[in-house]
Amino acid sequence: MYSTFETEITIRPDDIDMNNHVHNSKYLDYLLMARYDQMKKDYKIAMEVFVERGYSWVVSDLSIKYKRPILLQDKTVKVRTQIEEFHGASVLVNFWILNSDNDKIAAQGQAGYTMISTQTGRPTRVPKDIVEQYRI
Amino acid sequence: MYSTFETEITIRPDDIDMNNHVHNSKYLDYLLMARYDQMKKDYKIAMEVFVERGYSWVVSDLSIKYKRPILLQDKTVKVRTQIEEFHGASVLVNFWILNSDNDKIAAQGQAGYTMISTQTGRPTRVPKDIVEQYRI
Amino acid sequence: MYSTFETEITIRPDDIDMNNHVHNSKYLDYLLMARYDQMKKDYKIAMEVFVERGYSWVVSDLSIKYKRPILLQDKTVKVRTQIEEFHGASVLVNFWILNSDNDKIAAQGQAGYTMISTQTGRPTRVPKDIVEQYRI
Amino acid sequence: MYSTFETEITIRPDDIDMNNHVHNSKYLDYLLMARYDQMKKDYKIAMEVFVERGYSWVVSDLSIKYKRPILLQDKTVKVRTQIEEFHGASVLVNFWILNSDNDKIAAQGQAGYTMISTQTGRPTRVPKDIVEQYRI
Numbered sequence: 333m334y335s336t337f338e339t340e341i342t343i344r345p346d347d348i349d350m351n352n353h354v355h356n357s358k359y360l361d362y363l364l365m366a367r368y369d370q371m372k373k374d375y376k377i378a379m380e381v382f383v384e385r386g387y388s389w390v391v392s393d394l395s396i397k398y399k400r401p402i403l404l405q406d407k408t409v410k411v412r413t414q415i416e417e418f419h420g421a422s423v424l425v426n427f428w429i430l431n432s433d434n435d436k437i438a439a440q441g442q443a444g445y446t447m448i449s450t451q452t453g454r455p456t457r458v459p460k461d462i463v464e465q466y467r468i
Numbered sequence: 469m470y471s472t473f474e475t476e477i478t479i480r481p482d483d484i485d486m487n488n489h490v491h492n493s494k495y496l497d498y499l500l501m502a503r504y505d506q507m508k509k510d511y512k513i514a515m516e517v518f519v520e521r522g523y524s525w526v527v528s529d530l531s532i533k534y535k536r537p538i539l540l541q542d543k544t545v546k547v548r549t550q551i552e553e554f555h556g557a558s559v560l561v562n563f564w565i566l567n568s569d570n571d572k573i574a575a576q577g578q579a580g581y582t583m584i585s586t587q588t589g590r591p592t593r594v595p596k597d598i599v600e601q602y603r604i
Numbered sequence: 605m606y607s608t609f610e611t612e613i614t615i616r617p618d619d620i621d622m623n624n625h626v627h628n629s630k631y632l633d634y635l636l637m638a639r640y641d642q643m644k645k646d647y648k649i650a651m652e653v654f655v656e657r658g659y660s661w662v663v664s665d666l667s668i669k670y671k672r673p674i675l676l677q678d679k680t681v682k683v684r685t686q687i688e689e690f691h692g693a694s695v696l697v698n699f700w701i702l703n704s705d706n707d708k709i710a711a712q713g714q715a716g717y718t719m720i721s722t723q724t725g726r727p728t729r730v731p732k733d734i735v736e737q738y739r740i
Numbered sequence: 741m742y743s744t745f746e747t748e749i750t751i752r753p754d755d756i757d758m759n760n761h762v763h764n765s766k767y768l769d770y771l772l773m774a775r776y777d778q779m780k781k782d783y784k785i786a787m788e789v790f791v792e793r794g795y796s797w798v799v800s801d802l803s804i805k806y807k808r809p810i811l812l813q814d815k816t817v818k819v820r821t822q823i824e825e826f827h828g829a830s831v832l833v834n835f836w837i838l839n840s841d842n843d844k845i846a847a848q849g850q851a852g853y854t855m856i857s858t859q860t861g862r863p864t865r866v867p868k869d870i871v872e873q874y875r876i
Contacts, residue, residue, distance in 0.1 A: 341614075341616075342613075342614065342637075344613075344633060344636070344637045345633075345636050345637060345640050345757075345758070346633040346636060346637070346757065346763060346765065348757060348758040349753075349754065349756060349757070349758070350753070350756040350757070350758065350760050350812070351524065351526070352758050355754060356496060356500075356526075356527045356530070357493040357494070357496035357497050357500075357754065358493065360492060360493035360496065361493050361616060361617075361618040364492075364493075364616070364617050364618060365614075365616045365617060365618070368617050368676075380677070388487065390487070390492075390534070390537075391492045391534055392533070392534055393531070393532065393533045393534065394492070394530075394531070394532050394534075395529070395530065395531035395532075396529065396530050396531075397528070397529045398526070398527055398528055398529060398530075401526075404640075404758070405652070477750075477752075478749075478750065478773075480749075480769060480772070480773045481621075481622070481769075481772050481773060481776050482621065482627060482629065482769040482772060482773070484621060484622040485617075485618065485620060485621070485622070486617070486620040486621070486622065486624050486676070488622050491618060493618065497752060497753075497754040500752070500753050500754060501750075501752045501753060501754070504753050504812075516813070540622070540776075541788070623796065623798070628768060628772075628798075628799045628802070629765040629766065629768035629769050629772075630765065632764060632765035632768065633765050636764075636765075660759065662759070662764075662806070662809075663764045663806055664805070664806055665803070665804065665805045665806060666764070666802075666803070666804050666806075667801070667802070667803035667804075668801065668802055668803075669800070669801045670798070670799055670800055670801060670802075673798075
């Protein structure tokens, strides 16, 4: 059972669409922001470190349930993520996006990320030391 | 078994992210563009008609598999969608995003849309005449 | 001479373009975010208050000089704005976008906003009480 | 006097903001799209060719007047651009964004681009053969 980490994100006016809600694709951008933040803040291996070591991460699949709209007036959301499992070149991550006021879940889902070698562009098994450091 | 419709979308430079690919959240924007286009072009009930009748559509859930990156050099993608089923206030739609050159699948998935009443903001059963017109 | 106010904005990975910099159009989104924030925090008339009173603001013209790139590694920018003058339905605002680390100017410019009546969609003279409250 | 070239761009639903207009920063993305298209289609030196030769272009300054809103119902805009002058490492470009239906000007402005060496990241004088090919 892995730890859950949290990042608070400020909603920007340009995130709002013609329905006066945060646009559905922006949820994926909030998730990305949260993972970047948590890689550095919580796992202590920032994205830059992966890049220096010749690795990168790509999203390989994603599922999301939209439960409540997010409004500009909500000001911020909290994005919580938790690793579900490592498997070869992949990691599966659960996520929840919450309205900051009331901690109600606005959306939740699961994202699969694949580690690739920046030289070959091909999936590469996540090195043991990284798996160890993420096993928190 | 419902029909599959197709929309061609031009990739814009601002769709490209720091990995030199179309950014993962933009796929959802391409899908939205395709649905708008096909509502008008293929189903002959444009989004404006829904709005005039006091309805709107929101995305309630979405799953997507990213299979191949899309590059700016690809110039366009084709987005194919096909209704899987209607169920109460919801419609389930299969989608495929293809590189236009070679028709290889860059991504595929399924999106659930819920019809809401713009007055109440609550889900509302899709009217029979609309289901009929979409049953192609 | 009007006051200068400041808003700190976190750079998101989706703001970065294929040149590995914050994309040039995102600077306008940062400026918009800052104005919204400062309307509430500093001028004490939030955008919602304008909307309730039947007003809205649109950008009528904008000029910007890009001086230094902004990188994801910069983490945040500071956006400073200062009213230059009110004139009928318009307000002219100077702005500066700074790298938070070193306070160097990444971009600077001037934006003209026009107040419109949400009923008519037409420009409308900024009411005296609003000019007064913004005269700080 | 340089030639004026034109690119038609399809408005996407994600370009629309909470005011039900194309968002003000998207105009810059439309301009960028048009320049990329015209570099290839009209000047016959695509962006890729610049990159292969070790060059890139960055926006150094931009001014824009927003004259009429653009709506999703407008479906497409036309973006016209015309070189005003070359000067050392820079090129100044006039642009107009038009509603496709009626050819009314939605926005117009001027953008300055600077050629940089991708090796040094510094401005570099635009090579003579490129100036020649763009002198149409």
